[in-house]
Amino acid sequence: MTEAFTLAHFSDVHLPLAHGVGWPHLNAKRALGYMNWIRKRRHVHQRAVVDRLIDDAKALRPDHIAITGDLINLGLPREYETALDWLEKVGAPERVTVVPGNHDIYSALRGDPGVGRWAAYMGGEGDTLAFPFVRRVGPIALVGLNSAVETPPFRASGKLGQHQLEIAAEMLDALGEEGAIRVVLIHHPPLPNLAPPRRALSDAAHLAHLLERGTAELVLYGHNHRTRVDWLPSSRGAIPVVGIGSASAAVPHGDEPLANYNLFTFFRNENGLRIRHIVRGIDGADLSVKKIGEMILTPPA
Incomplete structure (x- = not known):
């Protein structure tokens, strides 16, 4: 790796609802979610804000953009279509990678492809998806995991399952032998105790055990709507686990x-791989985008 590679990471876009919930798709969870949107969330999440952040990132010319889920809110067909239109404005599939969040796989839709509409952004073909997936972008290998599962009302937990964990372990080991820089993408916090049980990844301990073998260089997630850096000890040095x-x-x-x-x-120097981490975001009522913080991801002593 002789040149620097830049990756932008977004999460929890929550594109605003432009319509209500039709009778064919109405159930208890969607009714409660829609009321929560009307009372609270619609005042928080604004399309103009995410578009401003995307424009800011594009001006910095990242090599790739990763989005770790929750593009939508209630898992409605028109929401998936709106999100696909938005993704196409963000960039072509070869420049953008997505993994789904719990709001993207919200509640059953009979006969509807759901997140399959975004398959081109998740390494799939047509509307066919398989998780985990790998996308190679320059020296980086993005490993996409799907932690989103249907849950009852008042729960937003996630699960990977044994099969997905086993396949991910094989993929990560093989990529490590190739010398790729492995970046894991997941929606839910990937370590235990980063979220309360009703919002947590139920098999986070299993994923952490997999990673402790030194099978990744960076792990990115969302879900908590908070910026955070944790370090997971591994056999090959501590792994940064970063939320946004x-x-x-x-x-x-x-x-x-x-x-x-x-x-x-x-980038690489005489000390090996280095990762510069910058957080950019809106600052003030004018919604201007500024640098919030910057650091080199160096494990604590």
Whole structure:
């Protein structure tokens, strides 16, 4: 790797609902979710904000953009179509990679392809998807995991399952032998105790055990709507595990930050692989985008 490679990371876009929930798709979970959207979330998530962040990232010319889920809210057909239109404006599939979040796989839709509409952005063909998937972009190997499963009302937990974990382990080991820089993409927090049980990844301990073998160089996630860096000890050195806030948050919501995104630059020097981590986001009522913080991802002593 002789040249730097830059990856932009967005999550929890929550594109605004432009319509209600039709009778064919109405159930208890969607009814509750729609009420929550009307009462609270529609005041927080704004399309103009995420578009401003995307424009800011594009001006910095990243080599690739990764989006770790929750593009939509209630899993409705028109939402998937709106999100596909938005993705096409963000970039072509070879420049953008997506993994689904719990709001993207929200509740059953009989006979509807759902997130299959975004298959081209998840390494699939047509509307056919398989997880985990690998996308090679320069020196980076993006490994996409699907932690989104249907849940009852008032729960937003996730699960990978044994089969997906086993395949991911094989993929990550093979990519490591090739010398690829492995970046894992997942929606839910990938480590235990990063979310309460009703919002957590149920098999986070199993994923952490897999990663502890030194099978990744970076892990990216969303879901919590918060910016955070943790370090997972592994046999090959600590792995940075980085979360990011909602990309569309226009106003404060609890202790969640305003809209932001991650920008990672990978480069090698005499000390090996280095990852520069910049957080950019909106700052102030004018919704201007500024650098919030910058660091080299160096494991703590």
